[in-house]
Amino acid sequence: MDRKQFLQTLGISAAAVVFINSIEGCKKPDLTKKIxxxxxxxxxxxxxxxxxxxxxxxxxxxxxxxxxxxxxxxxxxxxxxxxxxxxxxxxxxxxxxxxxxxxxxxxxxxxxxxxxxxxxxxxxxxxxxxxxxx
Ligand code: FES
The missing domain is CATH 2.102.10.10 (Rieske [2Fe-2S] iron-sulphur domain)
Structure with a gap:
């Protein structure tokens, strides 16, 4: 893997982490869990x-x-x-x-x-x- 490929892979991975975290933040509380x-x-x-x-x-x-x-x-x-x-x-x-x-x-x-x-x-x-x- 050359430097350019490495940086592209790193950028895609970072974007995926940010995207997944933003989805988690929008979740409504799980009302089925026992209180x-x-x-x-x-x-x-x-x-x-x-x-x-x-x-x-x-x-x-x-x-x-x-x-x-x-x-x-x-x-x-x-x-x-x-x-x-x-x-x-x-x-x-x-x-x-x-x-x-x-x-x-x-x-x-x-x-x-x-x-x-x-x-x-x-x-x-x-x-x-x-x-x-x-
Ligand atoms: S979120 Fe719209 S009235 Fe409560």
């Missing part, structure tokens, strides 16, 4: 969850604290085009900042353009350990 994890509410990483209206993202799930102190959890990816939804305390719902879809606290669609509900997850609290599971 079952815990978080420690005493950790500074989740300090937002100590305040009503606070929310956090983990493992494709948005976990939010409601005004009455309960926690709710739904899939974080909007079912329209996959943007991360945000929790709104005053309305106790989730809104998508990309195109304005709204979902109720159970994940049901209130406003389009999304037409499929978010997945709602179960929550249990033991001490400062919050379990989120399907």
């Amino acid at each position: 079952d994890f815990t978080i420690d509410l005493s950790s500074s990483q989740y300090s937002d969850l100590n305040t009503a209206g606070g929310y956090a993202y983990l493992n494709g799930v948005i976990i939010a604290k409601t005004s009455n102190g309960d926690f709710i959890a739904v899939s974080q990816a909007c079912t329209h085009e996959g943007c991360n939804v945000e929790y709104q305390l005053a309305q106790n719902d989730f809104v998508c900042p990309c195109h304005g879809a709204k979902f109720n606290s159970s994940g049901g669609v209130m406003n389009g353009p999304a037409n499929t509900a978010l997945t709602k997850y179960n929550i249990s609290l033991s001490g400062t350990t919050l379990r989120i599971f399907a």
